[in-house]
């Protein structure tokens with residue numbers, strides 16, 4: 001799937017650049033810096049999901065506890081409105 005690799009490759013490049021430019025930053029600091037560098041415009045839909053996947057692969061899962069969505073899905077489920085609206 002070309003669109004999938006496109007988003008993830010772009011996300012990875014941006015994340016890697018931020019990590020390289022901030023060698024002394026903690027994971028928490030990097031999360032904020034990486035978030036500021038988000039390249040895809042609106043933070044929703046498929047590109048944002050792919051972005052978050054890359055961020056979590058690169059920086060590890062977020063340290064803050066994740067609020068469960070109203071729908072009850074434990075993991076963000078594609079196509080579920082409540083999951084998509086999770087931030």
Ligand SMILES: [Zn+2]
Pocket residue numbers: 069071072073076077080081082083084
């Ligand atoms: Zn859901």
